Amino acid sequence: MIYPQQFEEKIGFSRIRELLNQNCVSEMGRNWVEKLSFSTHFSSIELWLNQTEEMQQILLLGSGIPTQDYFDLRSDLNQIRFPGSYLKQERFFDLKVSLNVIAEMLHFLESNHQTYPQLFQLKRGIEIDPLISRQIDAILNERGEMRDSASEYLFEIRTEIKKAIRQTEKSINESLKQAKKAGWTGENVEASLRNGRMVIPLSAAYKRQLKGLIHDESSTGQTVYVEPEQVVLLNNKIKELESEERREILRILVAFADFLRPSIDGLMVAYRFLSLIDFIVAKARLSILLNASKPDLRDKAEIEWFQAKHPLLYLSHKAQGKSIEALDIQLHEKQRILIISGPNAGGKSVSLKTIGLLQYMLQNGLLVPMKSSSIAGIFKHFFIDIGDEQSIENDLSTYSSHLINMRHFVHYADPTTLFLIDEFGSGTEPILGGAIAEAILEELNRKKAFGVITTHYANLKLLPSNENGMVNGAMLFDTKQMQPLYKLIIGRPGSSFTIEIARKIGFPKELLNSIEEKADRRQLDFEEQLQQLEVDKKELEKKQQQIRFMDDHLAETLEKYQTLYADLQKERKAILSEANSEAKEILKQSNRLIESTIKQIRENEAEKEKTLLLRKNISKKIEQLSEETPTEKPSRHKIIAKQIEKKPIQMIAPEDTCPFQIGQFVHIKGQNTIGSITQLKGDKAKVDFDSMQLFIELDKLEKASKAQEKKWRKSIQKPNNSITQEISDKAVDFNPNIDVRGLRADEALIQINRFIDDALLLGIRKVHILHGKGTGALRKLIQEYLRANRDVNQYHDEHIERGGHGITVVEL
Structure with a gap:
């Protein structure tokens, strides 16, 4: 259902129709534009969009499909359903070129049926007898004129006409030459045409000197136009031949209509296809103009x-x-x-x-x-x-x-x-x-x-x-x-x-x-809050962008560090492997030397001099091995590897999850307000936030840092002479409106309690709490708190124009 009737004018769709009409080639395409209507059928909309998208691709790729000569011959075809009727000769030529366009389009879709499947579906059931085009080509030439060879009799007639025209021209020229020689007309005068017949201009004084018919005279009456007597007969013959020519052409057209009549129903389907192609091309052209696409x-x-x-x-x-x-x-x-x-x-x-x-x-x-x-x-x-x-x-x-x-x-x-x-x-x-x-x-x-x-x-x-x-x-x-x-x-x-x-x-x-x-001051405050939200949001987005940049930089640095560590580990393994191989080789050489020495001692029956000599050889060999493997100073890579080995990469560990203790300073996650634990009961803790005590689940609490605790202690130990300055600062920054939308209930109550304390301190007697409407749960909780607060005189919902039950007005 579309409502109201002027829907299209109101949203601007009537202008879209105009653009579609401008992109149609034919009136039959524009008829489709007029019939264009809103649909709720998924399959139909999907089909239309796919057809247009495929045609858009065809036009963008410049595939060379015909986009002109989309003539609508359907009314003419309907007129020749009766025997004896015929197509007018000028429409005969439109039939020829439009059938060529249809044939080209069908051939293109047949050749590209896999690329453009939705458009290919349009050609199903369309068959055009190729004899029709051949028959038209036999009758009409490229300029849309009837060929002399369209029939034997037409050829004879046109031959006779050409012959008679030549005789007429010869005779008229002879008569004109005679008139000039006799001085009946000027030397520069040429034969002219009057009432479709060749005539000679003569001076009015000599009009009876040349036998023939007078067809016309000049506006001054000084010149008359005479058709010579011998030319009259030739012109009459030409007129008779032209009449015969028209009758023969009519006969040919009627014969062709008789030939075409059995194919009219198929041609009507083909022309409907052509009209739909014109419409789809117009939609595709508009989509290109709009840089449009299919979602x-x-x-x-x-x-x-x-x-x-x-x-x-x-x-x-x-x-x-x-x-x-x-x-x-x-x-x-x-x-x-x-x-x-x-x-x-x-x-x-x-x-x-x-x-x-x-x-x-x-x-x-x-x-x-x-x-x-x-x-x-x-x-x-x-x-x-x-x-x-x-x-x-x-x-x-x-x-x-x-x-x-x-x-x-x-x-x-x-x-x-x-x-x-x-x-x-x-x-x-x-x-x-x-x-x-x-x-x-x-x-x-x-x-x-x-x-x-x-x-x-x-x-x-x-x-x-x-x-x-x-x-x-x-x-x-x-x-x-x-x-x-x-x-x-x-x-x-x-x-x-x-x-x-x-x-x-x-x-x-x-x-x-x-x-x-x-x-209304409250309305202005609401507007100012909206404006401040915009400023805060932009600042937050800027900081988020900086954090993302730093995070990417940190990830890149960590990746490089891990890559370097992996490379050093590979180098370390290679060095150790090489050292192990060298050590094995040294042991082999040592074993061979010892075995050789023992063998020689046995052979020499442990002679003292010989034994001393062998010992010297062993000592000398040990010295040589020591010289071959000098102690190297550790390289920079080895030092780094050693340090990495001692101190591997560690992921950031979660904070200490030790149990909370009474007297410990904590704060709610996501908040900065510090309080001390006064009681532990199961999975909850009683926390004293200034003058307000709340039971809060342990998983919502975090231990306060040393810096936060130090700052809190310092704040409660300020000298008395700074109190006046603090009150002045609060008065400058205080806003009688507080927005707690989006906060959890416990967070909202803490902020509201502090907000009311500040208002009482500054002597403010009316404040506004903006909690939104939503489900009403937050509003109910806040008003229960206000009902129990002895500092609250009364409270009520804001006026409907200024927020209704989304804002609570509190009188202290």
Whole structure:
């Protein structure tokens, strides 16, 4: 279901139709464009996209398929179904060239059926009798004229006509020569044509000197045009022959129609194929113009687009040599509704229309300008509420028309619906408008519908949570240049930058001060918090990038270190192996020497002199071996290897997991606040944080470092004369609004307790706690804490226009 009727005009699809029409060659292709319609059938959409993608490849590769002479002969073929009818000669030539185009296209698809399988399917069942083309070639020449050889009789007639024309020219020239010689006409006068017959211009005074027929005279009456008597008979003969020629041509055309009549049904199918090819070529040409591609199509409601661009804005910027900011967006079961906020003229409505137009194009079988790795689903219902629907005839105001649209959305929405709403809730009294918008959005969310809305209302920005299927989106704004960046970031709300934009365009300072005084301070604080979030996020991203760089550098260094260690180990093993071999060789030589010495002693029966001589030989050999293996100083590599061997690479060990003790200083993981353990009970510890005591699970605690403990002790031992300065510092930095969204319950309560203490210290009597709506669990816990706190006089939810039950107002 598409709603409303003006859907295509509102999202800009009517302009896409115009572009398709411009890229069609024939009227029959444009008929397909007019019939182009939204589909919810996965198989049909997939087929259309594949056909267009294949044709896009054909055009980009310049494969040489015919892209002109797409003539539509279907009405002419229908006219010759009756005996005696015939094709007009000028349409005869259109039939010839268009059948050649069809034959070329069929041959191309047949030759490339494996490369372009989806287009090849279009030619199934199309058969054109080759005799038709041969018969046409026998009748018509390359210029589309009837050949003299089309029939024997036509050849005879045209031969007689040519002969009669030559005789006529000869006779007229003789008569003209006679007239010139007699002075009846000027010397430079030539024969001319009047009423299709050859005549001689004569002076009016001599018009009766030459026998013949007068066909015309000049405007002054001084010249008459005479057809000589002997030429009259020849011209009459030519006229008779031309009439006979026309009758013979008609006979040939009728005979050809009789020949063609049995093949008309097959030709009708072939021309439908040609019209569809024209339409697909137009879609492919448009996709090339838009740099479009086919995403991964899924048969369910889903959107995961990367680098998506508004096609019409892309063409406009391309013509001006400018770039366009692409859009990344995800809508799925856990994130169905996107709430876009941000400054005016910042691109919210363009983002909304981009999503609507691209999804509609896709379900019309058109390729879309986005990354081919994108995932695109199919929606059965498509609702849109954009622009002014005011109607004087129907007595409808702008807001009434919006409410009628919303009634339709709520009634027909289901999990296969995609709805788009621009400036949701605007057009009426802000408080009620915001309440109505919030109620409608919650109902659409309850029905599991998918959608994108744009708004400035704070209560709508507070609706999303991690569990309810809604998510915020912000249009970025350059706070330094004070101009929109037209870039969508999903995951957080955007600020309207109302006062900042007014300041940039030159509002007087006094007027701006008056605006700030009249505006709700809490709303301004909320806007300032959103702006500060943007600054903090950019700083965090910068630090994350630095950490990633350092991490990569550390990994590279570690890899080099490990490689060096491995190389040194290999060198060490090689040296030890070589030394072992040398030692074995020395032992072998020693054994041989000892055995030889013992043998000689035995042979000489242990003579004293001989024994002494042998001992000297052994000592001398030992000295030689010592000289051959001198002691080397350890090389630098060996020293490093030895050091590495002593101190191998160690992975960073987890922190000491020894049990906590009473009196030990600890802090909650991820927090900096220091407290001391006063009691241990099972897997929990009672921790004293200043004046607040909490039971916290042991796995959520970490031991405080020496530096943290020292800093804490120093803070509690400050001299009394610095207290006044501390209070002054707190007064300067204190913000009466605290944001605890995203914190765990224990973390939130610690921050709120300190926040209330600071407020009491500074004499602040009213503060605001921003905890969001979500499931309501955090709100309930905070209000239970406030109920038990003796310093709290009363508390209540914020006004619906300024956040409703997403913010608690506390009076101390």
